[in-house]
Amino acid sequence: MNGHLIRERDAAFERYDRALERWPARAGDDFVRELTAVVNEMERIATEADAADGDRLERGRTWRYAGDACVDRAADRDPTWLAHARRDYQQAEERLEGLKEPLQRGKLDFNIGSLLRLLSGGRDRRLLDDAERRMSLAMAAFQKDAPDLAQRASDALGVIKAQAALAALSDEATEGKERLERIEQAFATPVGREKRKEILAGLQVGPDTMAVPEAVGKFTATGLEAEIASMRQMLQQGLKSGEVRAERASALNRLLDKLESLQGDYSSGKISAEQANARVKQLFGDLAPLLADPGPQERRSAAMAAGLSRAATVDTYVGQMKVAITREMLDVPPAATREALGGVLGDLVRFQNEMQAGVDDAAVAEQEANLLRPAARGYHQLSMTRHLLLARPLWECVDYVPAVNSLFFAGQDDLKKVLEAVAARKQLTVENTERIQNHGQVRWDTLNRCHVGVFDLRGADGDMAQLAAQKPKQARALAAVAYELGMAFATGRPVVVVAGIEEQLPFDVDIAPVALSGDAGDDAAALAQAIDEAFYLPQRSGRSSSLGTSLQFLDRLTANHKRRTAFDGMGWLAPELASDPAGFVAACEQLLRAMPQQGLRILRPSWPGAYPEAGRKQCFHVMPFGPAWANEVRDTARAVCDSLGLVYRRGDEADEGRIIHAIWDDICRAHVVLVDLTGANLNVMIELGIAHALGRPVQAVQRSDTVGVRPKNVEKLRVLRYADSGELKSLLQQRLAVASALGGASV
Numbered sequence: 001m002n003g004h005l006i007r008e009r010d011a012a013f014e015r016y017d018r019a020l021e022r023w024p025a026r027a028g029d030d031f032v033r034e035l036t037a038v039v040n041e042m043e044r045i046a047t048e049a050d051a052a053d054g055d056r057l058e059r060g061r062t063w064r065y066a067g068d069a070c071v072d073r074a075a076d077r078d079p080t081w082l083a084h085a086r087r088d089y090q091q092a093e094e095r096l097e098g099l100k101e102p103l104q105r106g107k108l109d110f111n112i113g114s115l116l117r118l119l120s121g122g123r124d125r126r127l128l129d130d131a132e133r134r135m136s137l138a139m140a141a142f143q144k145d146a147p148d149l150a151q152r153a154s155d156a157l158g159v160i161k162a163q164a165a166l167a168a169l170s171d172e173a174t175e176g177k178e179r180l181e182r183i184e185q186a187f188a189t190p191v192g193r194e195k196r197k198e199i200l201a202g203l204q205v206g207p208d209t210m211a212v213p214e215a216v217g218k219f220t221a222t223g224l225e226a227e228i229a230s231m232r233q234m235l236q237q238g239l240k241s242g243e244v245r246a247e248r249a250s251a252l253n254r255l256l257d258k259l260e261s262l263q264g265d266y267s268s269g270k271i272s273a274e275q276a277n278a279r280v281k282q283l284f285g286d287l288a289p290l291l292a293d294p295g296p297q298e299r300r301s302a303a304m305a306a307g308l309s310r311a312a313t314v315d316t317y318v319g320q321m322k323v324a325i326t327r328e329m330l331d332v333p334p335a336a337t338r339e340a341l342g343g344v345l346g347d348l349v350r351f352q353n354e355m356q357a358g359v360d361d362a363a364v365a366e367q368e369a370n371l372l373r374p375a376a377r378g379y380h381q382l383s384m385t386r387h388l389l390l391a392r393p394l395w396e397c398v399d400y401v402p403a404v405n406s407l408f409f410a411g412q413d414d415l416k417k418v419l420e421a422v423a424a425r426k427q428l429t430v431e432n433t434e435r436i437q438n439h440g441q442v443r444w445d446t447l448n449r450c451h452v453g454v455f456d457l458r459g460a461d462g463d464m465a466q467l468a469a470q471k472p473k474q475a476r477a478l479a480a481v482a483y484e485l486g487m488a489f490a491t492g493r494p495v496v497v498v499a500g501i502e503e504q505l506p507f508d509v510d511i512a513p514v515a516l517s518g519d520a521g522d523d524a525a526a527l528a529q530a531i532d533e534a535f536y537l538p539q540r541s542g543r544s545s546s547l548g549t550s551l552q553f554l555d556r557l558t559a560n561h562k563r564r565t566a567f568d569g570m571g572w573l574a575p576e577l578a579s580d581p582a583g584f585v586a587a588c589e590q591l592l593r594a595m596p597q598q599g600l601r602i603l604r605p606s607w608p609g610a611y612p613e614a615g616r617k618q619c620f621h622v623m624p625f626g627p628a629w630a631n632e633v634r635d636t637a638r639a640v641c642d643s644l645g646l647v648y649r650r651g652d653e654a655d656e657g658r659i660i661h662a663i664w665d666d667i668c669r670a671h672v673v674l675v676d677l678t679g680a681n682l683n684v685m686i687e688l689g690i691a692h693a694l695g696r697p698v699q700a701v702q703r704s705d706t707v708g709v710r711p712k713n714v715e716k717l718r719v720l721r722y723a724d725s726g727e728l729k730s731l732l733q734q735r736l737a738v739a740s741a742l743g744g745a746s747v
Contacts, residue, residue, distance in 0.1 A: 001054035001062070005045055009062050012041040016069055026075045027590045029566055035073040039084075042066035046091070057104065060095035063088050064108055071115060077336075082119055089115065106141025109134040110153055117160050120167070122339045128164040135160055162346020163339070310361040314368065317536035318348050321379060324538070334576065336583035340382050347375035369405045369427040376535050377404045377451045381604060383538065384492040385581035386545040388588070389609025389668070390553060390600045392695035395444035397601045403449045406431045407531070408493070410481040411456020415498060418520070419454060422527050430454075440713035443484060452534045453488045454496045454527075455481050458516070460682050461503040465627075468680040468709045475680045480711030482506065482682040486689020489664075492604040494534040496527070508660045508686040511539055539606075546608035548578040553611050554591060563594060603693070607661055610668040619646040619736060620666045622687045623676035629703070636725045637674060640732040646672070651687075663687060670696050672736060677702040677719060680709045688714070699735045701728065 001009075016038045023031035046062040049055075067088035074081030089112050096105055113134030120127035139153035266276045325345050333341065351372045355364065407423055409416055409432040420430045431450055435442040447453065459467075460478055468475040486508075488495050499505055499513035514530045516523045533539075555573055558564050567573055572587035585602065592600055603609070612618065619641045624630055634650060641648035649670070651663040667673060673691040675684060675698055691698050692714070700719040702708060710717060720735065722728040 001049045001058040002052070005049050005052075005054070006058065009042065009045045009058075009065070012038055012045065013065060015041075016065070016072075020072065025590060025593055026072055027570065028594070029563075032073065035069055039066055039069045039073060042069060043088070056095045057099060057101055060092045060099075060108070061104065063092035063095060064111065067092060067115075068111060071111075071118075074118075077118070079119075082115060085115055086112075086119070102141045103145040106138045106145070106149075109141070110138035110149075110156070113138060113160065114156060117156075117163065120163070121335045122163045122342050123167050125164060125167045128160060128167055132157065132160045132164060158350045159343055159346045162349050163342040165345075165349065310364045311355050311359060313532070314364055314372065314536075315352065315355065317532065318352055318372070321376065321536060322348055325379065334580035334583055336586060337382070337580050340378070340582040344375050344379045344382070347371055347378075351375070365425070365427045373404045373451070373535055374402075377402065380451075380492075380494060380538075382581055384604035384606070385585050386543065386547060387492065387605050387608045388547055388550050388581070388585060389603045389605055389611075389694070390550060390588070390592075391603050391693070392599050393444070393601060393603075394692040394695055395441055397448070398445075400445070400448045402451065403431070404451045405429065406450045408447050408450035408453035408484075408488070409456075410484045411454070411498065412458070412477070415456045415458070415516075418524060419527060422524050422531070426528070426531065428531070439715075443713055444487065447484065447487055447493065448491065450493070452494045452496065452531065453484075454498065454531075455485045455488070456498045457481055457485075457505060457509070457513070457682070458498060458500045458503065460499065460505060464681055465679040465706070468707045472707055472709050475707075476709040476711055478682060479680055479685045479709055480713060482685035483689040483711050483713055485509070486686035486691075487693045488689075489606045489686070490603060490690045490693030492606050494539055496530045496534050498527075506682040506686060508663065508683045510660050544608045545578070545581075546610065547581065547584050549608075549610060550588070551575070551578050551584065554588070557598070558591065558595070561595070567591060567594070605664075607664050610665055612669055612671045617646050617671045618666070618669055619648055619672050619674055620663075620670035621648065621650045621674045621676070622667075622684050622691070623650070623674075624679050624681040624684065625650075625652050627679060629678075632725050633676060633728065636729050637732060640729055640736060643733070644737055646736065664690065667691055667694060667696060672697045672699060674732070674736065675700045677708065677710060678706050680707075685711070699732075701731065 015034075019031060019034045019038065020026070023034075025031075042062060043066050046059060046066060049059045049062060067085040070081050070085035070088055074085065089108065092108055093112075096108065099105075113131045116127045116131035116134065120131065122128075135153055135157040139150060139157055142149040142153050262271075262276060262279055265271045271279075322345065325341050325348075328341060329338065332338075351367060354367050354371070359367075405427060406429045407419070409419060409430050416430060416432055423430050431446050433442050433446045457478065459474065460482075464475060464478070467478075485495065485497070495511055497505065497509055497511050497513045499515055501515050501517055503513075503515070505513055514526050516526070551573065558567055558573065561567070570587075570590070571577075572591050574587075577584040577587055588602060592598070592602070619637075621634065621637050623633065638648040649666045651659060651666065667687060667690050670691075673687075673696045675688050675691070677684060677688075677700055688698065688700075698717075700717055702719050702721055704721045704723045708719065710719065720731050722731055
């Protein structure tokens with residue numbers, strides 16, 4: 001290439017760099033236009049250089065730059081532009097053919113490998129195999145000529161290998177599922193002869209084998225036996241080829257034995273079609289652990305025999321996470337979520353590979369800090385994304401840099417010392433930031449950086465009103481812990497809650513506590529286990545989702561936006577995102593960047609979110625239920641709400657049996673939250689923390705004859721005092737009208 005073309009290429013490359021810096025999200029009409037122009041300019045320069053038969057190395061580099069710009073123009077997902085990138089990379093490869101330029105080839109192999117992974121969608125095994133080959137070549141070249149790039153290639157190779165393994169697993173699961181579904185169909189409700197012929201044709205069994213009276217409508221054993229025999233044959237072939245390990249084949253054969261037994265029970269009339277169907281689905285669910293972690297026991301036994309107890313313990317947690325991910329993969333999630341799950345699974349596999357050589361506890365702790373905890377956090381974030389809620393928190397928010405190896409702590413100094421000793425052995429640090437200025441903001445920021453929180457609620461079992469009167473400092477400290485626990489629930493943090501032996505926690509706490517006995521060794525061990533479980537295991541069951549609700553909210557919010565057509569064109573409001581957590585959060589981030597004036601933030605709360613209804617303004621009343629004055633205050637507040645056209649709600653009036661779920665839902669739907677701080681009730685403080693995290697308008701009140709112990713986090717919160725129900729009524733008639741008007745403009 002002549003100097004003029006190289007200068008033009010360098011100018012185009014600088015333009016490319018500026019575009020990436022200006023639009024880091026790689027989205028938006030302006031970014032698309034700019035990247036399209038860069039691609040066109042790079043391809044023009046490369047074409048002119050080809051016509052002049054210039055330097056092959058520089059021509060290859062130019063075509064590679066054009067391919068890179070195509071990938072960024074595609075935002076990693078547009079198939080047309082990804083295919084365009086592949087064509088440009090092929091041009092680059094042809095120019096480098098035969099040249100002794102291993103580093104340039106390595107860079108091109110790296111980019112092609114990354115592109116093939118994207119094109120595969122995480123499912124095309126042929127493309128993933130080619131991507132693995134390319135990335136292996138790139139890593140070898142980097143190890144020799146560019147060591148600073150070798151780790152990046154190694155990480156990318158680990159992801160590709162995990163996705164390839166996952167694709168194979170998905171294929172195996174899909175094939176097995178299809179076969180089991182055909183068996184399940186045989187247990188369906190009675191059908192006619194023609195329908196039976198159709199089903200048997202799918203099982204590759206002739207219709208003449210059937211000799212069941214039409215009125216009975218059941219299958220004989222022949223068709224199902226043929227299908228099960230076919231599956232056994234497949235297992236034997238896989239065992240011989242090495243594709244199926246012996247322990248897996250043994251387990252799957254036992255599964256087929258159970259299917260045969262189930263078939264016999266159904267044919268003999270011992271069980272109904274509905275019972276047979278349910279049992280088939282259960283058996284198929286049992287496949288997940290076999291596919292995800294078929295033979296870890298030997299590895300764990302070896303670790304225990306070598307005295308590597310930590311390695312064995314962590315391996316158990318990793319196995320449980322792999323099983324959970326595999327169960328999700330059996331449902332064949334959309335591409336973005338499947339890729340996210342594959343990335344986590346790749347890190348888990350990589351962690352186990354690192355452990356196979358046999359390492360001591362210190363080395364395990366280091367790998368946990370560097371690899372396993374970030375992977376576990378990623379899986380937790382993806383799981384909590386199903387609960388995604390858009391909110392305007394009371395506290396200012398920034399793009400927090402995760403501190404996954406830091407524990408948020410709220411509680412007493414004696415427990416902090418024990419926790420710090422436990423954390424140090426795990427290569428964790430304890431964050432308990434105390435500031436005189438902006439204390440509430442600092443605590444909110446610290447909580448959002450940390451992944452796991454530890455909350456000390458020892459002493460919460462007593463009479464808080466009496467404690468506030470006699471020991472206000474202690475009551476204030478407990479109130480702060482409860483308030484911050486509420487914020488942790490609203491942001492979806494895994495939590496460890498600490499209590500004393502046989503102490504009863506506030507009913508808003510749905511997590512089993514760590515009950516400290518006073519024995520130093522036992523307490524440290526209990527804390528260590530609780531921290532592990534918070535990092536590596538789900539704290540709540542269920543797969544409920546609020547993505548559809550949040551998608552509807554965004555649809556309403558952007559209905560009249562000047563760029564609504566562009567949003568639709570980018571697929572950021574597509575209905576299918578409601579079943580794609582990773583895809584939805586990516587689209588949501590793009591939408592929020594396009595609407596910074598809205599001030600909305602993405603929360604991933606502990607439970608599915610909801611939003612206030614425009615046509616049904618609601619006031620949620622946060623207060624103690626038990627005191628003698630509670631019902632009179634409730635009736636007063638209800639009457640005021642009725643007069644203002646507000647729907648009154650209180651936590652003990654919900655139909656939902658799990659009270660914290662009902663309270664959470666009511667706070668989410670509230671236009672205004674009325675909080676009565678009388679009595680320093682800890683459930684009230686938890687719910688106040690939730691309301692502030694969601695940014696719901698809060699009106700706080702308190703009886704004049706009681707001690708105020710609100711924590712330092714909210715010491716500037718305006719609290720209106722009332723002496724009796726008459727004074728309360730007068731206050732609420734003014735304040736609720738104003739607060740509900742503010743709430744009407746909120747999410």
